[in-house]
Amino acid sequence: MTTEALRLYYYPGVCSLAPHIALREAGATFELARVDLRTRKTEAGEDFAAVNPKGYVPALRLPDGEVLTETAVLLQYVADTWPEAGLAPLHGGLERVRFDERLIFIATELHKGFAPFTIMPNAGDEAKRWASQRLTARVELLARDLGERPFFHGDAFTVLDAYAFFALRVYPKLFAAELPANLAAFQARVAARPAVVAAFAAEGLKA
Structure with missing residues (x-):
């Protein structure tokens, strides 16, 4: 386990907006990494292709270095990681x-x-x-x-x-x-x- 921050890779106004909103609704601590979708580089110069070989946002890097992709999956992850926020019904029914x-x-x-x-x-x-x-x-x-x-x-x-x-x-x-x-x-x-x-x-x- 590392101490790396939760990081959302995004581009303004596209589908990454949904998990961005969800993270804020959950009260999560996270950082944003804006991706240039033409160069596939972040503002900090990180190679986005190495983060998500699919080449599109959103992607969410977890504190242990794992990366999640697909908007619906990120939304489910946020809801299930912060269940106290009530952002989805609990599993099991x-x-x-x-x-x-x-x-x-x-x-x-x-x-x-x-x-x-x-x-x-x-x-x-x-x-x-x-x-x-x-x-x-x-x-x-x-x-x-x-x-x-x-x-x-x-x-x-x-x-x-x-x-x-x-x-x-x-x-x-x-x-x-x-x-x-x-x-x-x-x-x-x-x-x-x-x-x-x-x-x-x-x-x-x-x-």
Whole structure:
């Protein structure tokens, strides 16, 4: 075991924002390492390819030197490492299974659905039309799932909300589309949380 600090590798405003928010909500002590996604170097000159051979953020280096990747996994790690923060149901019952089901839905059906408009080279018009229709349907599903609740799992903020907040922040920017009213209210509610305000400030983002 080393005394190395918990370190989140991030780029401003992308999916690493979700675990960044979660770490602040958990009250974790950590440091940020901004990654230049073109050069694959951190601001301190560290070779990010040696940290995460996948080449993308987020990555979380643990105090023992282990590195975790994938947004949903980092969110689950934060929730389970700081259970007192109440950022996810405890393992061992259907409630947690349903919670993880929602988390993976955002990861695979919404977040990764942005690829034709963000990272996929030479995506054709037909592919973009199909992806756009699919994403719109997924956002409508989220709106129905949220309903009148303040957060996706009920009355308390969880890591599920951190991930949804990131994805729903990207969606209107890609399509110049308005979110359903309950999702827009959700976004405003989350954006006002102190941990989110602090994460935005640390990443140099505008609300």
